[in-house]
Amino acid sequence: METYYKPEDLKKFGNIGEFQKKLADKFFDYYGEVFKEGALTGREKALIALGVAHAIQCPYCIDAYTSDTLEKGCTEEQLMEAVHVAGAIRGGASLVHGVQMMNQTKKIMM
Amino acid sequence: MKSLKAQGHLFASSDAQMEVLNKSDHEPFDSKLKDVGLYPFKPTGIDIFQVNLGKMCNQTCKHCHVDAGPDRKEIMTRKTMQQCLDILAVHDIPKVDLTGGAPEMNPNFRWFVEEAAALGKHIMDRCNLTIITANKKYNDLPQFFAKHRVEVISSLPHYTSLRTDSQRGDGVFDRSVKAIRMLNEIGYGIEGTGLELNLVYNPTGAILPGSQETLEADYKRELKRRFGIEFNNLYVITNMPISRFLDYLLVSNNYENYMQKLVEAFNPNAAGKVMCRNTLSIGWDGYIYDCDFNQMLDIKVKSTAQHLSDFDFEGLNSREIEVNQHCYGCTAGPGSSCGGQTS
Ligand code: SF4
Ligand code: SF4
Numbered sequence: 001m002e003t004y005y006k007p008e009d010l011k012k013f014g015n016i017g018e019f020q021k022k023l024a025d026k027f028f029d030y031y032g033e034v035f036k037e038g039a040l041t042g043r044e045k046a047l048i049a050l051g052v053a054h055a056i057q058c059p060y061c062i063d064a065y066t067s068d069t070l071e072k073g074c075t076e077e078q079l080m081e082a083v084h085v086a087g088a089i090r091g092g093a094s095l096v097h098g099v100q101m102m103n104q105t106k107k108i109m110m
Numbered sequence: 111m112k113s114l115k116a117q118g119h120l121f122a123s124s125d126a127q128m129e130v131l132n133k134s135d136h137e138p139f140d141s142k143l144k145d146v147g148l149y150p151f152k153p154t155g156i157d158i159f160q161v162n163l164g165k166m167c168n169q170t171c172k173h174c175h176v177d178a179g180p181d182r183k184e185i186m187t188r189k190t191m192q193q194c195l196d197i198l199a200v201h202d203i204p205k206v207d208l209t210g211g212a213p214e215m216n217p218n219f220r221w222f223v224e225e226a227a228a229l230g231k232h233i234m235d236r237c238n239l240t241i242i243t244a245n246k247k248y249n250d251l252p253q254f255f256a257k258h259r260v261e262v263i264s265s266l267p268h269y270t271s272l273r274t275d276s277q278r279g280d281g282v283f284d285r286s287v288k289a290i291r292m293l294n295e296i297g298y299g300i301e302g303t304g305l306e307l308n309l310v311y312n313p314t315g316a317i318l319p320g321s322q323e324t325l326e327a328d329y330k331r332e333l334k335r336r337f338g339i340e341f342n343n344l345y346v347i348t349n350m351p352i353s354r355f356l357d358y359l360l361v362s363n364n365y366e367n368y369m370q371k372l373v374e375a376f377n378p379n380a381a382g383k384v385m386c387r388n389t390l391s392i393g394w395d396g397y398i399y400d401c402d403f404n405q406m407l408d409i410k411v412k413s414t415a416q417h418l419s420d421f422d423f424e425g426l427n428s429r430e431i432e433v434n435q436h437c438y439g440c441t442a443g444p445g446s447s448c449g450g451q452t453s
Contacts, residue, residue: 011370043324071313072320073328075270 010060043072047082054086111170111279113179114354121357122177124408130356131435134366136373139437146378151387151431156423158389160207160402160448161186161194163216165394168244171265171278173312173355175406178211185211186394188218193396193418195225201423207389207448209236209402214248227258234261236448239289240282252293261306262298263345263448264290267314269332277314290339299341307340310450312347316364318371318443322346322451345450348372350403350439372438380445383452386431392418400431402448407436 017024035045046068053061069079115122143149164185167178198206206226213219213235226233235255242251255262264286268274271283290307293299299307309329313319326344333339349355351369359365386400390411396418399405413429415422445452 041324043320067317070315071317073325076272 005059007059007063010064013060043069043074046072047074047078050079051082051086054083055090111172111179113165113170113181114177114357116179116181119357121353124406127352127356127407128434130360130365131351134369134435136369136435136438139433139435142376142438142441143381143433146381148378148381151433153427153429153431154387156201156203156388156390156427158205158207158385159194159198159203160209160389160391161191162392162394162402162405163191163208163210163213163219163222165211166215167211167238168215168241169212169238169279169282171354172358173277173314173349175350175353175355175403176211177353177406182211184394185216186218186396188221190394190396190418191218191222193421194392195222195229197418197421198226198229198231203390204232205234206231207234207236212238212241214241214251220254223254223258223260227260232261233258234263236263236265239264239266239286242289242292243285249292252296252298255293256296256298256305259304261308262293263308263310265310265312266290266329267310267312269329269336273314287337287339290333290341291337294339299339301340301342306342308343308345309341310345310347312349316359316362316368318375319346319348319446319451322444343450345448346444346446347448347450348439348442348446350436352403352436353406369435369438372442375442376438377441377443377445377453379453380443380451381441383445383447384437384440385447385449385452386440389448390426398426400429403436403439404432407434409434 014028035042040048046065049061050065050069053065066079069082120126140149140151143151162176165176165178165182166180166185167176167182168180170179208219208223210216214237216222223233223235237251241248243249265278266274266286267277274283274286275281290299293307296305297303298305311319311325311329319325322344325346329341329344333341351359351365351372356365359368386404389401391399391402391405393399393405398411398413398416398418398421399409400411409432410416411426411429412432413422413425414420415425440446
């Protein structure tokens with residue numbers, strides 16, 4: 001069946017360099033550097049990536065960082081808490097605009 | 111759960127497993143070894159005599175590479191054990207690593223340990239923990255181990271019951287914690303006693319294990335905090351794509367991805383340190399193998415000395431180690447052996 005997202009395409013991510021090598025190389029170097037242990041541990045970075053993957057709803061990143069966080073020793077509970085953080089920020093981002101709606105309402109209504 | 115053998119499963123045959131392992135178009139493992147200058151693959155010595163005392167076990171874990179279980183009857187006889195002892199008596203092989211199944215279920219287990227200890231060997235027992243609580247006759251195993259300074263190496267795939275039980279069976283986690291308490295009580299796993307209790311982590315699924323150092327710190331903190339129990343080291347082991355784990359990979363549609371991960375994570379440094387380079391593995395029937403995995407795949411040593419009755423130290427020490435696609439399980443990332451990550 002034709003679908004927009006194919007799981008096997010994740011393995012081909014590196015191929016984006018075929019059309020523009022220089023930028024792809026710079027991106028992958030940067031990517032590698034970002035995920036190295038630093039002030040944050042590899043595990044903390046992987047959990048952030050999992051949360052962000054849910055916020056941007058990227059199925060490739062969700063698969064990749066589910067495996068990565070599990071491999072790094074996170075529990076199912078921790079993975080779900082990361083998803084809730086994404087949910088809370090997304091939900092909060094919508095709800096905080098409620099203030100704008102209220103401001104506008106108050107401005108245009110008697 | 112029944113063993114694959116009792117189910118009459120296709121993978122009870124090692125040929126069927128080898129066929130699956132060699133069907134994919136991954137680079138052959140031996141050519142990978144050639145690339146890094148390790149072929150032909152040779153031993154660096156024989157330091158460990160790993161003896162599989164039988165396939166009988168009180169558990170039927172989902173990932174078991176031995177396909178062990180209560181329904182397996184293959185067990186090493188006292189005569190074969192005596193052959194092992196005769197060899198150990200005349201050769202400088204310092205370590206004896208006992209495995210199974212549950213090695214303690216072999217009726218001659220204690221005799222064998224006493225005799226090997228009398229030869230001055232360092233003895234390791236791959237104890238599944240629950241055997242200690244399984245029956246009254248095993249309750250004093252901790253005291254027996256302590257008497258002979260046996261190093262106890264035990265699987266505990268996670269510090270939560272959810273993960274451990276999903277791999278090893280319902281209630282295994284609680285019984286394992288109880289057994290660790292019994293071991294701790296007489297000094298096992300407690301700093302300064304010299305009584306070593308090492309735990310083994312292996313992933314509960316189609317993923318590779320993370321860093322041994324990080325996981326060990328997690329285990330120490332969580333087991334102490336949640337249950338007040340202690341241990342010495344955590345050995346992190348990769349699941350090998352054979353037997354029941356191979357079946358799980360295929361049934362869950364994870365096989366190709368998992369193999370791909372193993373192959374991509376090939377680490378030449380880990381390849382140099384795999385356990386077959388300093389270990390001999392002895393089957394319940396006295397046949398000799400490069401490792402427990404080759405044993406389960408029925409790949410005997412490439413030597414004229416394929417059985418204990420023809421044991422030839424020099425010949426075996428200069429043999430060529432038999433490798434195949436499952437070996438990628440030992441060389442992925444930081445490597446994996448019976449003693450945990452290798453590099
Ligand atoms: S993994 Fe160990 S405890 Fe589990 S069935 Fe196999 S031999 Fe028994
Ligand atoms: S599976 Fe056995 S023979 Fe292959 S690398 Fe691992 S220890 Fe060596």
